[in-house]
Amino acid sequence: MAAADHTQTLKDLEQTLTSIEAVVDVDKLRQEIDELSEQAAAPDLWSDQERAQKVTQRLSYLQGELRKVQGLRQRLEDLQVLFELAEAENDAETLAEAERELAALTRDVNEMEVRTLLNGEYDAREALVTIRAEAGGVDAADFAQMLLRMYTRWAERHGYPVEIYDTSYAEEAGIKSVTFAVKAPYAYGTLSVEQGTHRLVRISPFDNQGRRQTSFAGVEVIPVVEQTDDIEIPEDEIRIDVYRSSGPGGQGVNTTDSAVRITHLPTGIVVSCQNERSQLQNKATAMAVLKAKLLERKRQEEQAKIDALKGDGGGSWGNQMRSYVLHPYQMVKDLRTEHETGNTAAVLDGEIDDFIEAGIRWRRKQQQQQQATRA
Incomplete structure (x- = not known):
């Protein structure tokens, strides 16, 4: 690769990375990490296990994101030095190493850039x-x-x-x-x-x-x-059936009626869960899936109204x-x-x-x- 080629590529990477840092908002990221670290250090954190898991998982994720951004910045700075060294000493081996790292860094920066495009209302969710x-x-x-x-x-x-x-x-x-x-x-x-x-x-x-x-x-x-989603399901709007879990070919995989099927009567949506041993756990999981489907249905209906008002054909x-x-x-x-x-x-x-x-x-x-x- 000619010197001019990698110089322009490095400039493009610099611009892209600066844009990523602005979207990610590194200062805000550090602030949230500090706040969550304080919560994670609280002696009574695990008195509420569900909340504790959310705090620790969120903290781990944000720390990982910060390390990624900082790591990309450090790699870019090191790569610029490596190219300068290769050219100053006319070292073909060092130049080849720098070009390999340039290709890898370009791929990783592009991957991080794609993450910054995920800014929809629910994009950050599981x-x-x-x-x-x-x-x-x-x-x-x-x-x-x-x-x-x-x-x-x-x-x-x-x-x-x-x-x-x-x-x-x-x-x-x-x-x-x-x-x-x-x-x-x-x-x-x-x-x-x-x-x-x-x-x-x-x-x-x-x-x-x-x-x-x-x-x-x-x-x-x-x-x-x-938990912040406003999805209420009245008991008289659902029918719950229990049955025995089955595997390939209809073979029973559980000796008890632990599998749960929930039918939402107004919409006809049916969800099932059979992965847990307990009927109670399967019911809770199936209800969570049903709520997710109803939330998506609500979102689609609202989007359809907006598209109709704006004259969008709504082609999928x-x-x-x-x-x-x-x-x-x-x-x-x-x-x-x-x-x-x-x-x-x-x-x-x-x-x-x-x-x-x-x-x-x-x-x-x-x-x-x-x-x-x-x-």
């Missing part, structure tokens, strides 16, 4: 994800299970805890539906761009004639409800959002952003950060265009 098999029979059920693995592998790569609340298994193979939580800050804002219909094209392993099959699975992503970008082609060629392509890759195995193994980043940037651009049109 996520509730539901995957459903749609058209395509047993292939669709198998595809739904492939997507479940893709997202759980993605979460593992980032160290994000995943808790599966309910799984409805298909008879022959795969799953009819699954609901799980990704318990990490900004999981909702990050994964919300994954919402929509995913399409798989491949030679069906379930077709004895080896024909090509197209199948579909739907992904729904909603934010987890917090979510439907038919990504294609996974395994035959006759290998390609995964996002139909909104045009981002694509031929490494289908890596994507299905959870390497979807490039697709998520492209989706977040695309969504931000769409929002800016809409705002400009309405202005």
